[in-house]
Amino acid sequence: MTAPTxxxxxxxANCPAHNLANLQKLGVDMTDWDYVVALAGNPNTxxxxxxxxxxxxxxxxxxxxxxxxxxxxxxxxxxxxxxxxVDLPGTxxxxxxxxxxxxxRNFILFGQPDVTIVVVDATRLERNLNLxxxxxEITDRAVLCLNLMDEARRHKLVIDERRLARxxxxxxxxxxxxxxxxxxxxLQAVDDVATGRTVCKPxxxxxxxxxxxxxxxxxxxxIEELFPNLPNARxxxxxxxxxxxxxxxxxxxxxxxxxxxxxxxxxxPELLIPLEPAL
Numbered sequence: 001m002t003a004p005t006x007x008x009x010x011x012x013a014n015c016p017a018h019n020l021a022n023l024q025k026l027g028v029d030m031t032d033w034d035y036v037v038a039l040a041g042n043p044n045t046x047x048x049x050x051x052x053x054x055x056x057x058x059x060x061x062x063x064x065x066x067x068x069x070x071x072x073x074x075x076x077x078x079x080x081x082x083x084x085x086v087d088l089p090g091t092x093x094x095x096x097x098x099x100x101x102x103x104x105r106n107f108i109l110f111g112q113p114d115v116t117i118v119v120v121d122a123t124r125l126e127r128n129l130n131l132x133x134x135x136x137e138i139t140d141r142a143v144l145c146l147n148l149m150d151e152a153r154r155h156k157l158v159i160d161e162r163r164l165a166r167x168x169x170x171x172x173x174x175x176x177x178x179x180x181x182x183x184x185x186x187l188q189a190v191d192d193v194a195t196g197r198t199v200c201k202p203x204x205x206x207x208x209x210x211x212x213x214x215x216x217x218x219x220x221x222x223i224e225e226l227f228p229n230l231p232n233a234r235x236x237x238x239x240x241x242x243x244x245x246x247x248x249x250x251x252x253x254x255x256x257x258x259x260x261x262x263x264x265x266x267x268x269p270e271l272l273i274p275l276e277p278a279l
Contacts, residue, residue, distance in 0.1 A: 014195050017141060019112040019231070022259055026111055027065040033075065033084040035194045038108055040135055041119035042128050043090035046147045049177040050119050051087045054187070064103050071103075078187045081194070086113070092127075094134045095239075096246045108138050110259040112231055114194040117186070119145045122152040122159055122174070136168065136202035137235050143171045143189045150176040169201040215241060227257060 018036045030036060041047035051059070055074025064071050072087040088107055089100035096102040108116055118135050120128035135142055146161060165172040171189040175182025192198035219237040223230060230236060236256075239247050250256040 016194075017112055017114050019110065022110045022112070025065075025259065026107060027062070027071075028073070028084070028086060028111065030084060032082065034082045035114040036084045036086060036111070037190060037194070038111070038113040038116040039085055039087045039119065040104060040108070040116055040131065041090060041145075042092055042121070042131055045090075045119045045121045045128060046177050047087070047090060047119040050117070050145060050147060050175070050183075050186075051085065053177050053180065053183055055085055067099060067103060069099055069103050076187075079191050081191060083190070083194070091131065093131060094138070095242075096244060102246055105138070106259075108135060109232060109235070112139070114141060115190050116142045117145050117190065118142060119147050122146050122148050123155055123157060125159070132168070133203070133205065136170070137204055137238075138232055140200050140202050141193055142200060142202065143173060143186065143193060144168060145177075145182075145186055146172055146174045147177055149174045149181065150179060167203060169203050171198060171200070212241070230256070 016035050018030070020030055023030055023036060028036065039047060039051055051072060051074060054076050056076070058076065059072060059074030061070055061072045063069065069089055074085045074087075076083050076085065086107065088104040091098070091101045091104050094101055094105040094108070096105050107113070116135055116139055118132045120132060132142075132144060144164070146159065146164075149159075152159060159174070161172045161174050171193065173182050173186045173189050175186055177183065189198070193200065216234070216237055219240060220234045223233040223237050223240075227233065236247060240251075247256070250259075
């Protein structure tokens, strides 16, 4: 079941959205693949089952560059399109308080996958949707896989996936991956988003105070000036205002400029974070 969307109105609707140069920096080889799909989710949501069901034997494992975190990659072909599927570490958030969270966040932010599948446990939506909303702050190309629907039925839980799709602004696909339920619909939704037939309108939380909004707008402008090719300056500004030390270090060392393909010198100048003392 997909959310209400509109077709792409301009540009190359079928062109991949991913950042090939950054995918290479992140160790992902896109040779012979048309699109890249990220697979995100909390631990114990059946994410690995979804990965195995979609990729079959076409998968391999390795480590993320410079990390001890294991990465699984696989592939599948759908509607004559070749998809590389990258299984991100299972995390509860993208706030980069751990290496796993940093890896997942950087891949979505800098790799700009053509689609991010967020796998959630249909019996624990109140816990799992936190990660989904954080993903939607970074990218507008996402599909929610409402997994473990068989367990939800067993517990007599009723989920209105149509309303959930409307509220989130992205396709929502009920599934029970271990039984193969919903996988054809999931593949169709991924292909629709990747090729531009479905354009998502993701829900984004806007609850900042007036002071924070002013600070956010000012810092976003500075980041856009320093890193004109950064895919989501507003989100980076929000994380900097929240005291994200990993992103602040990436600014200081020039790593952010490198990932944003910005020809600015390294290291970068200090950003002025315009917060009033009361905050």
